[in-house]
Amino acid sequence: MDRNQLLGALIVSMAVILYLNYFGPKKSTQDLQKQNNTKEIESKISSKPIVSNINSKNKGLKDINNIIQGKEKEIILENNNIKISLTNKGGRIKKVVLKKYKDEKKNNLILLDNKSSEMGFEFKHKNSKLNTYDLFYAIESINENQIIFKLKLGKDKYIRETYTIKSGNNYEINFKIETKGLSKENENKLTFLWKNKLKPLEKDIARSREKATINYYLNKDKFKSLKIKAKDKSEKLINEPIKWIAIKQRFFTSGIVANKSINNTNIYTIPTPDNKDIVKVAFVKFDIPIKENNSTNIKLFFGPNKYNILKNVTKGFSYNLFLGWPIVKWINKYFTTPLFSFLNKFISNCGLLIILLVIIIKLLLLPLSFKSQIATAKMKVLKPELDEIKEKYKDDKQKIQMAQVALYKEMGVNPLSGCIPILLQMPILISMFNFFPNAIELRQATFLWVKDLSTYDSILNLPFTIPLYGDHVSLFALLMTVSTIISTMTNSQMNTNTDSSMKIFTYMMPLMFMVILNSHPAALSFYYFVSNLVSLLQQYLINRFVDEKAIRKKLEENRQKKGNQTDLSKPRSFARLEKMLNKKKKKK
Numbered sequence: 001m002d003r004n005q006l007l008g009a010l011i012v013s014m015a016v017i018l019y020l021n022y023f024g025p026k027k028s029t030q031d032l033q034k035q036n037n038t039k040e041i042e043s044k045i046s047s048k049p050i051v052s053n054i055n056s057k058n059k060g061l062k063d064i065n066n067i068i069q070g071k072e073k074e075i076i077l078e079n080n081n082i083k084i085s086l087t088n089k090g091g092r093i094k095k096v097v098l099k100k101y102k103d104e105k106k107n108n109l110i111l112l113d114n115k116s117s118e119m120g121f122e123f124k125h126k127n128s129k130l131n132t133y134d135l136f137y138a139i140e141s142i143n144e145n146q147i148i149f150k151l152k153l154g155k156d157k158y159i160r161e162t163y164t165i166k167s168g169n170n171y172e173i174n175f176k177i178e179t180k181g182l183s184k185e186n187e188n189k190l191t192f193l194w195k196n197k198l199k200p201l202e203k204d205i206a207r208s209r210e211k212a213t214i215n216y217y218l219n220k221d222k223f224k225s226l227k228i229k230a231k232d233k234s235e236k237l238i239n240e241p242i243k244w245i246a247i248k249q250r251f252f253t254s255g256i257v258a259n260k261s262i263n264n265t266n267i268y269t270i271p272t273p274d275n276k277d278i279v280k281v282a283f284v285k286f287d288i289p290i291k292e293n294n295s296t297n298i299k300l301f302f303g304p305n306k307y308n309i310l311k312n313v314t315k316g317f318s319y320n321l322f323l324g325w326p327i328v329k330w331i332n333k334y335f336t337t338p339l340f341s342f343l344n345k346f347i348s349n350c351g352l353l354i355i356l357l358v359i360i361i362k363l364l365l366l367p368l369s370f371k372s373q374i375a376t377a378k379m380k381v382l383k384p385e386l387d388e389i390k391e392k393y394k395d396d397k398q399k400i401q402m403a404q405v406a407l408y409k410e411m412g413v414n415p416l417s418g419c420i421p422i423l424l425q426m427p428i429l430i431s432m433f434n435f436f437p438n439a440i441e442l443r444q445a446t447f448l449w450v451k452d453l454s455t456y457d458s459i460l461n462l463p464f465t466i467p468l469y470g471d472h473v474s475l476f477a478l479l480m481t482v483s484t485i486i487s488t489m490t491n492s493q494m495n496t497n498t499d500s501s502m503k504i505f506t507y508m509m510p511l512m513f514m515v516i517l518n519s520h521p522a523a524l525s526f527y528y529f530v531s532n533l534v535s536l537l538q539q540y541l542i543n544r545f546v547d548e549k550a551i552r553k554k555l556e557e558n559r560q561k562k563g564n565q566t567d568l569s570k571p572r573s574f575a576r577l578e579k580m581l582n583k584k585k586k587k588k
Helices: 003-023 035-046 062-068 205-211 330-344 350-364 366-381 383-393 397-410 420-438 474-492 500-517 521-544 548-564 572-587
Strands: 074-078 083-085 092-102 108-112 117-125 128-131 138-142 145-156 157-166 172-180 187-198 213-218 222-225 235-237 242-248 252-271 280-289 297-305 458-466 470-472
Touching: 062 145, 074 145, 074 157, 083 157, 083 252, 083 297, 092 117, 092 252, 092 297, 108 252, 117 458, 187 252, 213 235, 213 252, 213 280, 242 280, 280 297, 330 350, 330 420, 350 366, 350 521, 366 383, 366 420, 366 521, 366 548, 383 397, 397 548, 470 474, 474 500, 500 521
Parallel strands: none
Antiparallel strands: 074 083, 083 092, 092 108, 117 128, 117 187, 138 145, 145 157, 157 172, 172 297, 187 280, 213 222, 213 242, 235 252, 242 252, 252 280, 252 297, 458 470
16 A cells, blocks of 8 residues: 555545544443433433323313223224324323334334323313323224224313324324314414333443434424434424424334424433433424314324335435435435345345445445556556655655656656545445444344344453443454454555555554444444455455556556656646645745
């Protein structure tokens, strides 16, 4: 690897490190909250925002004694993908089970239940503020796919809620709200409240906390989100109309999609760094418009963060799966995700799938790799002349640079040609840092000694925590590091044009990435490990087709041709470099 290739590698590495610094996981959950705020947070978590405050002795409420007390009944609606438990107490969803996903005990995954989720409508009735959470609805109608709850508040005064589950492979529920006799007193609105103490659905609860947040989409087609790594309560009061709101976790999302819009929205999340039973607390409050003899339709979504599923829910809902910023996002959206999903139809073993993915990407990038290898060969052929220049001018770096530029120009060699192919591959390199940590296909996927490719593969748990590194040792991260060092040594043997300072850097970078990737998903480290192995093989095969004698002959022909060309024909990179060096010379 020559100096310019190393420059490209340096830029790529720095870009990745900066990217991880802003978008990667934090190494310690204890830093999420200062110690003096712990009691305040626990108080907020235990407090119940959904409180009925109903007392049968309250004046004017004797007419609804029949709905204050009652017998709770549970009703089940289900299709191929989800099983929804509803209750007449509150006319609400009590439990959501995702039938195609499992928890750590291999049971069907419970996305939310009665202990974690609290839903209800707040409204005024005879100058008292009530909440449906503790009120008993009548079951007006029920069938295989639908149930209708009715809350009778008096003669010609009621709230009717209809839940309809979509059949087949679906994660959506249609929710219709009808009211009568409430519009005037409630100023044509009902207030919806939802507090969700997010359940720990993954083994790596620290990473789960980093991914949990509330997203929303404005009517004017703008995607927004609460601060995902806030150390304290993150809250937002939204006065603009909203199309949808989603309580998003690492691999799963619970969403509310309005038919028209929802208004006066208040959302917040509270971190729970010391609570092993709660990932984060999420709260949603908004107004639903109501009119006499009219209904409001809402779509509820409870499902996986899978691009092909999310994109069909509603406009912008696919943003709940973060695929990276522009360029990186386009690569993941139009290339990596479709390719991975396609291969997954034929290959169920995700480890083998990753190997095949590496081979396909390497084949697609082969022209760039070949071009970079040819550039390296050219620099190797020119090494004797470059060494003569260094010996001739010794410590005068400016003269050395000027003489080298003249030699490159004379031979028709672009010193940046080995750097450019590496830079062009950088978006793919970075895209993998977004793809693998968010790919639900890797969740609980086993390979070799790894029980879950979506989290780190710990072969040794340390009795202490190493700053930045963690309290465990990832074998795939170690293998990736070793393979990178071997690749670096191979390049060093092939290239003798690298100074000592750059050589030190090339050996430091693998160690830096070992620290970074130790707490990342095993799939990511495995991808780079396999990529290094394939690169070594690819490099070996390319070198067999590189004829240094033919390259030398070609360069000599370029030297003869350049003698008959004017300066106008030289590459822009040479012109800029010469101009810069001439300015330095004049200043001296």
